[in-house]
Amino acid sequence: MNAAHISSEGNAEEETADADERPADEASLSKDDIFHLLQNERRRLVLRYLRGTTEPVRMRDIAEQVAAWEHDTTVEELTSKQRQRVYIPLYQSHLSKLDEAGLIDYQKNRGIVERQPLADMVDQYLQDAPxxxxxxxxxxxxxxxxxxxxxxxxxxxxxxxxxxxxxxxxxxxxxxxxxxxxxxxxxxxxxxxxx
Known part of the structure; x- marks a missing residue:
């Protein structure tokens, strides 16, 4: 139990260090940066999923929902292969890019994702056309x-x-x-x- 507590404190210290390493000019994104991030549908779907959240969510839950949207089905009806084809690119690339831009906080080692206030800036570009x-x-x-x-x-x-x-x-x-x-x-x- 004590080891888990130490590990938790270590992660908190790492998160603080990561936040401190981000330059102050990342407080906002240019339109080019936003469009570059949103050019990939999976990243748009991740942000869509996180739009209504206020608490950290599991990366696995995001991957399952994105896969369900991509295959026009429900999470329960997804095959293992469908889940894996979405999970791996999110894990290896897409979530890290969103984290680097400051839109989310992605704790890769814990599999936890949390929406950041800067993500509000891109919401206007995610609106569905009537x-x-x-x-x-x-x-x-x-x-x-x-x-x-x-x-x-x-x-x-x-x-x-x-x-x-x-x-x-x-x-x-x-x-x-x-x-x-x-x-x-x-x-x-x-x-x-x-x-």
Missing amino acids: ETDSSDEDESDAGLDDYYVGSTVLGFALLLGAVLELPFTTFLSGIALSACILLLFTVSTIKRLLD
């Missing part, structure tokens, strides 16, 4: 596709009618026919620009 915006864009793109498809079909009908000398196209010369087809696509393009 789904309504993307669905609106999809609907408007579908409408624009309809204009182009309609213009193509009508242009093809006019051209085919002129080639077959159908009655509704016989009054159009080659230049007039070309002008009509060009007008169809011009109207479609203007409609797209105005929307």
